[in-house]
Amino acid sequence: MHPYRTHTCGELRDANAGDTVRLSGWIHRKRDHGNLLFVDLRDQYGITQCVIDTSSPIFATVEGTRLESVITVTGPVVARSDETVNSGLPTGTVEVGIDEVHVENPAETLPLQVNSDEDTGEDIRLRYRYLDLRREKVARNILLRNDVIASIRRRMIEGGFKEFQTPILTASSPEGARDYLVPSRLHPGKFYALPQAPQQFKQLLMVAGFDKYFQIAPCFRDEDARADRSPGEFYQLDFEMAYATQDDVFDAIEPVIAGVFEEFAGFGRDEAWAVTPTPFPRIPYAEAMLKYGSDKPDLRNPIEIADVPEVFAGSDLKIFAGLIEKGATVRAIPAPGGGAQPRSWFDKLNDWAREEGGQGLGYIVLEDGEGRGPIAKFVAGERLEKLKELAGLKDGDAVFFSAGDPADAADLAGKARTKIGEDLGLIATGRYDFCWIVDYPMYERDKDMGAIEFSHNPFSMPQGEMAALDAEDPLDVLAYQYDIVCNGVELSSGAIRNHRPDIMLKAFEIAGYDRETVEREFAGMFNAFRYGAPPHGGSAPGIDRIVMLIADEPNIREVIAFPMNQRAEDLMMGAPAEVDDTRLRELHLRKVLPKAEK
Numbered sequence: 001m002h003p004y005r006t007h008t009c010g011e012l013r014d015a016n017a018g019d020t021v022r023l024s025g026w027i028h029r030k031r032d033h034g035n036l037l038f039v040d041l042r043d044q045y046g047i048t049q050c051v052i053d054t055s056s057p058i059f060a061t062v063e064g065t066r067l068e069s070v071i072t073v074t075g076p077v078v079a080r081s082d083e084t085v086n087s088g089l090p091t092g093t094v095e096v097g098i099d100e101v102h103v104e105n106p107a108e109t110l111p112l113q114v115n116s117d118e119d120t121g122e123d124i125r126l127r128y129r130y131l132d133l134r135r136e137k138v139a140r141n142i143l144l145r146n147d148v149i150a151s152i153r154r155r156m157i158e159g160g161f162k163e164f165q166t167p168i169l170t171a172s173s174p175e176g177a178r179d180y181l182v183p184s185r186l187h188p189g190k191f192y193a194l195p196q197a198p199q200q201f202k203q204l205l206m207v208a209g210f211d212k213y214f215q216i217a218p219c220f221r222d223e224d225a226r227a228d229r230s231p232g233e234f235y236q237l238d239f240e241m242a243y244a245t246q247d248d249v250f251d252a253i254e255p256v257i258a259g260v261f262e263e264f265a266g267f268g269r270d271e272a273w274a275v276t277p278t279p280f281p282r283i284p285y286a287e288a289m290l291k292y293g294s295d296k297p298d299l300r301n302p303i304e305i306a307d308v309p310e311v312f313a314g315s316d317l318k319i320f321a322g323l324i325e326k327g328a329t330v331r332a333i334p335a336p337g338g339g340a341q342p343r344s345w346f347d348k349l350n351d352w353a354r355e356e357g358g359q360g361l362g363y364i365v366l367e368d369g370e371g372r373g374p375i376a377k378f379v380a381g382e383r384l385e386k387l388k389e390l391a392g393l394k395d396g397d398a399v400f401f402s403a404g405d406p407a408d409a410a411d412l413a414g415k416a417r418t419k420i421g422e423d424l425g426l427i428a429t430g431r432y433d434f435c436w437i438v439d440y441p442m443y444e445r446d447k448d449m450g451a452i453e454f455s456h457n458p459f460s461m462p463q464g465e466m467a468a469l470d471a472e473d474p475l476d477v478l479a480y481q482y483d484i485v486c487n488g489v490e491l492s493s494g495a496i497r498n499h500r501p502d503i504m505l506k507a508f509e510i511a512g513y514d515r516e517t518v519e520r521e522f523a524g525m526f527n528a529f530r531y532g533a534p535p536h537g538g539s540a541p542g543i544d545r546i547v548m549l550i551a552d553e554p555n556i557r558e559v560i561a562f563p564m565n566q567r568a569e570d571l572m573m574g575a576p577a578e579v580d581d582t583r584l585r586e587l588h589l590r591k592v593l594p595k596a597e598k
Contacts (some may be wrong), residue, residue: 004072004104010046012091017079018085021096023048024072024104026134027065028115037063039098041073044139048091050075052098061101068107068114068134074100098558122557127571129562141559144267145547149216150235151263152543161212161239166201168194168218173521178222180232188588194220197540199459200525202240203497206536207528212252214239216543222568227555228489228545231568236492237546246496248478249537250436254278257484257491257541261432264550276434280484284439293331295440298488298568299433301421305413306332306391308401312536320362320403330403331413332391335420338398339365345423346373349400352419358412361400364466367395375401418488431547432486439463440481443474443510454511456481459525460495461537462507469506484541494539501529 004024012021028042039050039062046482050073052062065071070472075097086092111127112120114134125132130532132138157163172193179193186461195201197219205213225231237256241249266272281299288295291304309329312320317584320330338345353361364371364379364387371384379387391399400420402413421427442462444455452474460479462468468477480496498504504526508518519526547559557563564570584590 001074008045008299009041009043009048010090012048012077012096014079014093016077017094019077020075022072022074023050023096023286024070026114026206027067027069027071027098027107030063030067031049032063038095039073041071041096044143046091047089049086049089049095050098051078051095052101056098058098058101061100061103065103066107066109068110068131070104070107072104073098073100074209083457104359115314122565123571126563129572133320133561136187138558141547141553142561143545143553144264145559145561147364148260148547148550149543150262152256153216155259156214156237156239158448159212159252159256161214162210163203163215164213165215166195166198166205166209166217168197170201173200176219180220180222183589185587196221197236198238199457200522201420202238202457202538203499203525203533203536204528205498206240206242206499207531207533210228211239211242212239213538217540225564225566225568228548230544230556230560230563231566232564234538235543237543238538238540240536242534242536244496244535244537246482246537247439249482249494249496249539250279253484253539253541254280256435257546260546261486261550265432267550268552271430273430273432275432280434280436282436285437285441287437288437289410290413293410293412293417294488295433295437295483296485296488296490298418298427299317299435300428300431300487301417302336302426302428303334303417303421304332305417306392306411308332311379311387311390312382312403315378315383316328317375320401323403328404329406329409332387333361333400333413333416333420334391334393335398335400335424336426338394338420338424339367339396341398341424346398349416349419349423353402353412353416356415358402358408359404361402361412361416363398363400365398366395368395373398432487434484434486437483437485438481439478440483441475442477442479442481442507445475451512452510457493457495458508458511459497459504461498461535462503465499466503466506469503471512474510480537482539484539489545489549491545492541494537496535496537499529499533499535501526505527545598 001022006022009023009025023041025041025043027042028047031038035054037052037059040047041050047477073096077094077096079094110131112124112131114131114324116133117137133142169182169192170189172181178197180195182192182194184190184192202213215238217236218233219236220233241252255278259273261275265275285295288297292305293305307329309324312330313324315321324330350360362375364373364376366434369381387393393399400416402409402416440456442455442460443452446453456479461479463480465477483493484491498507505515505518544556544559548556553559553560
């Protein structure tokens with residue numbers, strides 16, 4: 001007999017009754033029933049109930065062993081009586097009598113309860129993550145992640161993509177987020193960077209002649225944590241295609257994403273969630289910002305924002321009319337059925353808007369064909385009829401307004417759309433609603449300095465190519481850039497890439513980079529483009545976010561085995577940590593710490 005197990009703790013069934021078996025695992029629970037002690041033994045595969053009589057010479061050993069100790073038990077499989085069957089366990093029709101026991105490793109007093117989902121706080125959970133990972137829900141999420149990655153890999157290979165690995169130690173890049181830097185021992189004063197993404201390498205693979213590339217790629221960015229973004233590192237399905245149009249990229253990745261979500265849509269639920277059928281809707285960036293106030297719209301929310309400056313232009317509502325004269329706009333956010341809400345709800349929304357940095361939210365309630373509310377007197381007659389037409393309003397609805405610079409008005413309106421949808425219970429459940437956001441602007445103007453800068457990916461091909469860069473206002477140039485969004489979460493950014501060095505130089509020149517800087521900072525890619533680069537494009541859906549959505553988890557930490565905390569600290573391993581002066585001298589570094597605040 002194997003020294004540790006003949007079966008897993010999730011394997012035994014009625015057919016095993018009468019067999020002598022050996023199981024190993026963790027003591028999940030113990031229940032004392034007088035002359036009998038029941039022990040739930042757990043491993044990755046499940047739980048098996050084991051039982052020992054108080055008359056057994058090894059009873060004291062079993063009784064005195066703490067929860068989460070690792071033990072090996074040997075004994076017969078016994079069918080349970082009908083009244084003791086546990087239908088909640090796959091192994092619930094049998095139990096194992098404990099004839100022999102060996103304590104492989106006794107556990108000390110636990111800092112958190114493994115057999116409970118009680119939240120003991122982030123610090124405790126992450127400091128003892130190996131215990132937290134034993135919990136059923138967390139373990140299930142990590143196993144889901146494995147299955148999702150395996151499914152993605154299989155689907156990509158079936159689609160003709162080849163898996164390559166790109167370097168982890170590379171050069172720092174001036175675009176994107178902040179790099180993690182690695183000092184070089186052999187080259188004093190010089191640094192490697194951990195890749196923010198394999199962007200340049202995957203394009204170089206296309207230049208090298210490989211037609212379809214992918215990898216489950218680690219990416220590193222020194223940026224703050226959010227609910228849908230882990231600090232430090234994350235993983236993405238990175239892929240690229242040669243001789244590909246935007247439509248080709250969509251056609252290649254939609255079956256993979258839709259297929260994975262359909263495969264796992266029932267995870268942890270009684271019923272599978274619906275998945276948007278392919279092809280996914282395509283929404284131009286400008287339309288998304290107008291209708292939803294965001295380039296990450298949650299399409300489960302039926303509310304659509306309307307641009308309504310004409311309703312207030314020249315009106316007696318001077319605050320809106322004055323803003324419109326100065327080039328501002330007014331956005332209307334309908335609240336279907338919101339007219340039935342108490343006055344306190346409207347007041348709270350106004351307070352919320354101020355907390356978000358706005359000036360509040362004016363509103364009107366539609367009732368008996370008329371409007372009521374603080375600004376209703378300014379919107380009567382033809383103005384009210386125009387408002388109803390533009391915003392799709394009817395009696396019983398309310399409508400809120402966000403006024404100001406188009407970008408600021410859109411931002412507040414988008415947040416209000418989500419808030420109102422949540423408050424009124426309008427956001428549909430049981431669905432994964434996908435869309436593509438397309439036609440991103442190539443450039444934007446920096447609010448503080450007024451300079452033209454890249455709005456998205458600097459390596460994208462501008463729509464119209466060189467002719468557009470030469471003739472159009474940079475702020476009017478669109479790029480072949482696209483994001484895939486699900487339920488208000490951005491899963492990936494992608495683009496058809498610029499593959500010509502002359503367009504690359506011109507595009508970076510507009511953003512303030514001279515030729516010397518481009519040739520120095522992007523030498524590998526710039527030089528490669530000079531020797532025959534095919535048209536190519538791709539994208540990079542985030543693995544962590546895909547699993548988070550499938551598992552219906554609000555925080556990405558719940559689907560990562562060993563995440564950092566909000567301050568980018570690994571409490572379990574003690575990172576980041578100080579290193580001694582000897583190591584620093586090897587790396588030609590010295591510490592210059594910030595002065596302590598008085």
